[in-house]
Amino acid sequence: MSVPTDRKYLKSHEWHKLDGDVVVIGITQFAADELTDVTYVSLPKVGTKLSANSRFGEIESVKATSDLYSGVSGEVVAVNDDLNNNPGTVNTDPFEAGWMIKVKPSNPTELNALLDAEPYKASSGH
Amino acid sequence: MLKHTPFHDFHVSAGGRMVDFAGWEMPIMYRSIVDEHNHTRNSGSIFDVSHMGRLQISGKDAIPFLQHVFTRDVEKMKPGQCRYGMICNEAGGILDDVIVSRDKKHWLMVVNAGNREKINIHFHNVRKEKDFDFDLADNTESTAMIALQGPKVIERVGGHLEAVQNLKRYEFVSDTFMMLVKYTVSRTGYTGEDGVEVILPAKMAPMAMKALAGRFDRPEATLKPAGLGARDTLRLEAGMPLYGHELSENIDPISAGLSWAVSFDKPFIGSEALKKIAEAGPAQKLVGLELEGRRIARQGTIVKGPHGEGVVTSGTMSPTLQKSIAMAYVPAADAAEGTSISVDLKGELVPAKVVKLPFYKRQ
Numbered sequence: 238m239s240v241p242t243d244r245k246y247l248k249s250h251e252w253h254k255l256d257g258d259v260v261v262i263g264i265t266q267f268a269a270d271e272l273t274d275v276t277y278v279s280l281p282k283v284g285t286k287l288s289a290n291s292r293f294g295e296i297e298s299v300k301a302t303s304d305l306y307s308g309v310s311g312e313v314v315a316v317n318d319d320l321n322n323n324p325g326t327v328n329t330d331p332f333e334a335g336w337m338i339k340v341k342p343s344n345p346t347e348l349n350a351l352l353d354a355e356p357y358k359a360s361s362g363h
Numbered sequence: 364m365l366k367h368t369p370f371h372d373f374h375v376s377a378g379g380r381m382v383d384f385a386g387w388e389m390p391i392m393y394r395s396i397v398d399e400h401n402h403t404r405n406s407g408s409i410f411d412v413s414h415m416g417r418l419q420i421s422g423k424d425a426i427p428f429l430q431h432v433f434t435r436d437v438e439k440m441k442p443g444q445c446r447y448g449m450i451c452n453e454a455g456g457i458l459d460d461v462i463v464s465r466d467k468k469h470w471l472m473v474v475n476a477g478n479r480e481k482i483n484i485h486f487h488n489v490r491k492e493k494d495f496d497f498d499l500a501d502n503t504e505s506t507a508m509i510a511l512q513g514p515k516v517i518e519r520v521g522g523h524l525e526a527v528q529n530l531k532r533y534e535f536v537s538d539t540f541m542m543l544v545k546y547t548v549s550r551t552g553y554t555g556e557d558g559v560e561v562i563l564p565a566k567m568a569p570m571a572m573k574a575l576a577g578r579f580d581r582p583e584a585t586l587k588p589a590g591l592g593a594r595d596t597l598r599l600e601a602g603m604p605l606y607g608h609e610l611s612e613n614i615d616p617i618s619a620g621l622s623w624a625v626s627f628d629k630p631f632i633g634s635e636a637l638k639k640i641a642e643a644g645p646a647q648k649l650v651g652l653e654l655e656g657r658r659i660a661r662q663g664t665i666v667k668g669p670h671g672e673g674v675v676t677s678g679t680m681s682p683t684l685q686k687s688i689a690m691a692y693v694p695a696a697d698a699a700e701g702t703s704i705s706v707d708l709k710g711e712l713v714p715a716k717v718v719k720l721p722f723y724k725r726q
């Protein structure tokens with residue numbers, strides 16, 4: 238399964254992509270496939286302060302409910318409202334259109350502590 | 364070590380995601396639960412249900428025995444008929460929900476995979492205690508069972524087996540194909556769609572699957588395989604109970620809304636207790652709930668109505684209705700259609716209302 242090399246990962250399957258001065262966060266194809274059909278994504282409000290490795294939301298599928306984690310601390314500056322009406326986008330395009338939140342990091346070096354694509358792949362066994 | 368059904372190789376080759384279900388390695392899905400669900404509603408699906416227990420009962424006391432353990436009156440059944448009902452304990456609690464079929468010379472009972480051992484032990488104990496004279500054979504592992512469900516199934520299967528087209532709901536035929544293969548086809552199912560369930564020798568199962576599932580990977584295929592995930596969302600939309608969710612030893616058939624499958628014309632294990640519950644009226648009732656929004660209330664979620672608390676037994680985002688639906692036990696006074704119920708989703712109270720079961724009924 239493809240895992241883009243232009244971003245960083247948490248073992249809990251969230252990807253983090255630096256885009257200018259914000260970090261975009263979503264979940265991997267592997268996680269989306271494991272969840273199966275996503276039915277609901279609960280995301281924080283713009284302005285919410287996150288600390289590193291804290292829960293920022295929840296994702297539900299026909300099968301299960303899982304927490305969503307951010308690998309960086311900072312302030313939520315944008316959320317993907319399209320997922321309210323089209324949660325299935327997380328299944329079909331998790332790395333692009335299925336992004337979840339944008340965070341203005343308070344400490345961008347936190348990104349360095351996250352996993353690269355290969356170690357992430359190895360850690361999740363796919 | 365998980366048990367494999369005769370279709371295990373098929374599941375793996377078809378890309379099934381395999382999980383442990385009551386000690387059996389079964390496909391939860393092949394493509395996507397929603398896709399398989401919708402294909403069942405619109406065309407047809409093939410489900411491996413070989414994990415379900417198949418018990419054959421025959422001999423002199425088969426009828427008195429079944430009358431004693433089963434909630435329905437089997438004496439009135441004709442050969443070729445199937446009946447859904449329960450096996451209860453003395454308190455009226457449900458040990459299992461089963462389908463009993465009357466064949467010419469024997470009876471067949473299909474039990475839940477997770478209850479098979481318990482039911483076998485229960486029946487052996489009853490036989491000993493009451494000194495009944497009958498044979499009990501567990502044919503689960505020598506046979507296979509598939510469910511073919513969906514609006515296009517009868518037409519598709521009727522091409523292979525003409526007798527199927529004349530079967531009424533809850534009837535079955537058992538016959539021998541090419542003088543070799545003994546099979547049973549019943550017009551039953553667990554999806555809310557028309558369809559059949561087929562029992563055949565384990566050895567013939569892969570061949571039958573090939574004939575039925577054929578080239579299922581073509582997008583236009585009439586029948587495609589579907590896993591236990593879709594089976595669960597389909598039965599939930601159809602308002603059908605699942606043992607371990609809506610049914611358990613602590614739940615009686617009256618509270619579960621299954622009075623229609625209980626016959627008080629004859630005594631059976633649990634009948635005295637059930638009569639009392641039926642006369643007094645059950646304290647809680649199983650209802651359908653429709654939640655606002657898109658969040659799912661899963662088993663164990665607490666709900667609150669005007670007369671007290673209840674608990675969710677199953678919930679999902681209905682693929683057909685595109686609504687968050689659930690079944691729950693609520694105080695009997697809160698079971699009327701339209702009653703407002705609040706659902707506690709991790710501290711967030713989501714409004715819901717009691718709706719009529721089933722959530723979905725085929726046209």
